[in-house]
Amino acid sequence: MKAAWNKIPALRDVMAAEETCWINPKQEPFDAVRESLPVNPAEVDDAAARLDRFAPLLMRLFPETAADGGRIESPLRELPALRERMNWREHVPAGRLFLKMDSDLAVAGSVKARGGIYEVLKHTEDLALEAGLLREDGDYATLADHRDFFAKYTVQVGSTGNLGLSIGIMSAALGYRAVVHMSADARQWKKDLLRQKGVVVREYAGDYGKAVEQGRALSDADPMSYFVDDEHSKNLFLGYAVAARRLAEQLRGQNVAVDEDHPLFVTIPCGVGGAPGGVAYGLKLLYGENVHVFFAEPVQCPCMLLGLATGEKDGVCVQDAGLTGITEADGLAVGRPSKLVCDVMERTLSGEFTVADGRLFDDLRALHATEKIFIEPSSCAAFAGYRGLVQFAAAQNYLEERGLAEKMEHAAHILWATGGRLVPQETRREYLAKRL
Numbered sequence: 001m002k003a004a005w006n007k008i009p010a011l012r013d014v015m016a017a018e019e020t021c022w023i024n025p026k027q028e029p030f031d032a033v034r035e036s037l038p039v040n041p042a043e044v045d046d047a048a049a050r051l052d053r054f055a056p057l058l059m060r061l062f063p064e065t066a067a068d069g070g071r072i073e074s075p076l077r078e079l080p081a082l083r084e085r086m087n088w089r090e091h092v093p094a095g096r097l098f099l100k101m102d103s104d105l106a107v108a109g110s111v112k113a114r115g116g117i118y119e120v121l122k123h124t125e126d127l128a129l130e131a132g133l134l135r136e137d138g139d140y141a142t143l144a145d146h147r148d149f150f151a152k153y154t155v156q157v158g159s160t161g162n163l164g165l166s167i168g169i170m171s172a173a174l175g176y177r178a179v180v181h182m183s184a185d186a187r188q189w190k191k192d193l194l195r196q197k198g199v200v201v202r203e204y205a206g207d208y209g210k211a212v213e214q215g216r217a218l219s220d221a222d223p224m225s226y227f228v229d230d231e232h233s234k235n236l237f238l239g240y241a242v243a244a245r246r247l248a249e250q251l252r253g254q255n256v257a258v259d260e261d262h263p264l265f266v267t268i269p270c271g272v273g274g275a276p277g278g279v280a281y282g283l284k285l286l287y288g289e290n291v292h293v294f295f296a297e298p299v300q301c302p303c304m305l306l307g308l309a310t311g312e313k314d315g316v317c318v319q320d321a322g323l324t325g326i327t328e329a330d331g332l333a334v335g336r337p338s339k340l341v342c343d344v345m346e347r348t349l350s351g352e353f354t355v356a357d358g359r360l361f362d363d364l365r366a367l368h369a370t371e372k373i374f375i376e377p378s379s380c381a382a383f384a385g386y387r388g389l390v391q392f393a394a395a396q397n398y399l400e401e402r403g404l405a406e407k408m409e410h411a412a413h414i415l416w417a418t419g420g421r422l423v424p425q426e427t428r429r430e431y432l433a434k435r436l
């Protein structure tokens with residue numbers, strides 16, 4: 001198996017745990033792919049409509065969402081000072097630079113607020129409709145009055161941390177019994193915060209895959225329990241996919257055109273793949289060939305890169321490539337990619353960048369120093385795609401082959417910040433002081 005891997009230059013770098021760029025040789029025009037994918041646009045419309053129906057309930061349960069009418073949405077911030085500083089120290093691509101601040105999303109403080117909360121709401125709607133507590137055209141805010149009903153049900157999830165926060169906080173707010181199975185990578189403050197909200201936290205010595213496996217088994221044994229399956233869930237995926245249409249409004253608001261002469265480059269940190277995959281799918285539906293989506297993963301944990309580049313999808317894990325799977329980017333510490341997401345991204349993803357842990361902290365500090373924005377280390381993986389466009393020959397070739405090199409002056413770049421708001425002050429100070 002590994003002999004064949006050696007023929008792919010990026011995989012040689014991957015196995016040496018060096019930063020690299022992999023361009024997806026199977027990428028096709030999105031129009032040629034979209035009909036054959038295991039998700040469809042009507043399902044994203046349906047998810048968006050469901051989130052709208054639930055907005056009154058979210059406003060009631062989480063008053064912080066009231067200003068946005070019960071929408072859980074994040075700002076798009078331009079980063080002129082950071083761009084200038086980076087350009088002065090290293091060469092960066094032409095074009096405007098933005099941060100999509102899912103790091104600040106209400107309720108869960110990470111991108112998981114999209115998929116995780118959506119999936120709990122979908123399950124809640126199913127239960128409530130079946131029990132006759134609700135009609136589809138009824139007032140969803142009244143669901144907050146049925147805690148006794150939801151208390152009979154359990155919601156469980158396996159997580160490296162942030163998915164657990166999102167599922168746990170949302171489930172507990174509705175009155176469910178919530179159980180979060182945490183992998184060894186999960187940060188203590190995330191476990192503490194959940195316990196404080198009344199969520200049961202089970203800890204495992206093994207990695208994320210083990211936590212998911214145990215959680216799934218325990219949940220399957222209980223007919224009143226629902227398992228949020230990060231490795232296979234289409235609902236999570238759809239919750240993430242809704243992000244794109246809302247981003248489109250924000251881009252228009254900042255006078256950013258996305259068309260043949262104005263390419264959009266987006267880099268999203270990737271763990272099991274659900275969050276970046278869902279966001280990527282939504283972006284492709286909107287912008288097709290004019291958006292170039294890259295995922296970013298730690299050098300010791302590039303599971304999606306391995307799954308796609310070898311074609312083996314969830315049949316491969318990072319240990320097969322001689323890697324440890326251990327990283328400071330706790331949200332990305334996933335050794336095996338989601339099959340569903342591999343199937344969607346196989347012919348849609350532009351490529352991948354890998355990033356060394358030390359660089360995450362350097363970028364975390366630079367963003368904080370220049371723009372006064374704090375994001376968690378996992379989020380900082382997104383920088384790899386931005387600097388990687390000029391840093392790697394493979395990326396330069398990608399731009400040249402597609403006639404993009406001369407359009408870069410009119411390009412926009414988005415770093416998708418995936419988490420940060422809930423990180424406690426003391427942990428922030430620790431991260432800001434950390435040098436590897």
Ligand SMILES: *Cc1c(COP(=O)(O)O)cnc(C)c1O
Pocket residue numbers: 110111112162163269270271272273274275276331332334376378379418419420
């Ligand atoms: C979960 C997470 C990701 C990646 O999402 P996946 O669905 O696991 O690919 C990225 N960044 C942060 C901060 C996360 O918590």
